[in-house]
Amino acid sequence: MYDRPPEVSDGLRLHLNENTAGCSPRVLDALRGLTARDIGCYPGYEAAIRECAAYLGVSDDQVLLCNGLDEGLMALALVCLGPGAAAGGRPEAVIPEPAFELYRIYTDIAGGHVVAVPPRPDFRFALSEILEAITPRTRLVFLTNPNNPTGTRIARSEIHEVLARAPADATVFLDEAYADFSGETFLDELPRHPHLVIGRTFAKSHGLAGIRIGCLIGAASTLLPFRRVVPVYSVNAAAVAALGAALGDRAHVAWYVAQVEASKALMYDACDRLGLGYIVSAANFVLVKAGDRARALVDGLAARRIHVRDRGHQPGCAGCVRIATGVVDDTRRCVAAMEDVLCGDR
Ligand SMILES: Cc1ncc(COP(=O)(O)O)c(C=O)c1O
Incomplete structure (x- = not known):
């Protein structure tokens, strides 16, 4: 827990x-501008998805907004590790440690088996150990760049090696919650890797932690099973308004x-x-x-x-x-x- x-x-x-x-003053203005009717209606996401996709440089159907990236992590675990995810054994999630603790917790909840890769003494990315931990039962690999709690980076070539080793029916998840601080992203590589899903949150650099807004990004077909799992209206009207304003204040x-x-x-x-x-x-x-x-x-x-x-x-x-x-x-x-x-x- x-x-x-x-x-x-x-x-x-x-x-x-x-x-x-905290957030941009423009976010506060946008929230003050919400009307009783905005709050009284189920939220429409189309504009927010368009703005988010444009910000990330991907197409609209490559973005799945969620109630904080936490919700995206839960969806990943349920889809990749839930019942029926691996025939003939418990589906495995490879987690290089130390990691964001919810990876392990959601893996457990979904019924998956955690394959923890212990850290190196200097916390450098343990590439060879991670490659060894990947098996035919691997359904999900969690990577975080930069990592939480260490702040360490993963080199592009190392992400490529993990993608090449992961089984074709596994998802490699790259958590870019802190990417705005490192200035590095793997988003441009998405078209070449159909089993890659990238996670972003607007809680950190955009200061929207209290509003709860994040997203999964991947090929449109890759995201379909995750769309089925994320609740229909999990992103609320305030988050939709806040996101547009936050993205507009670079x-x-x-x-x-x-x-x-x-x-x-x-x-x-x-x-x-x-x-x-x-x-x-x-x-x-x-x-x-x-x-x-x-x-x-x-x-x-x-x-x-x-x-x-x-x-x-x-x-x-x-x-x-x-x-x-x-x-x-x-x-x-x-x-x-x-x-x-x-x-x-x-
Ligand atoms: C690596 C990582 N992923 C995901 C999250 C969750 O982000 P959110 O606040 O959008 O749920 C965090 C939050 O601390 C994090 O550190």
């Missing part, structure tokens, strides 16, 4: 990789991505000063290797109303704390508090 973090209503939220600036996203870059540099410097290790990240967070100071760091920051995420229970992550690096002023506040917690008694 997902270990839902306790709700925090105040303080600085750096524990869920959210956008610390300057907001570009500004935020630049804030994240500057914030990561501040976080690396702070770690160097404090003698903490870290993984260089292509996403909007940094995995800090705090070792036996991890608990003190998490608790000390929480006491100062700064919330970060202990990842110590994930494979290979003992002593690791994940910290979102968003708006520079927020990161400065976090860094000052880290110094206070770890050096306060000097």
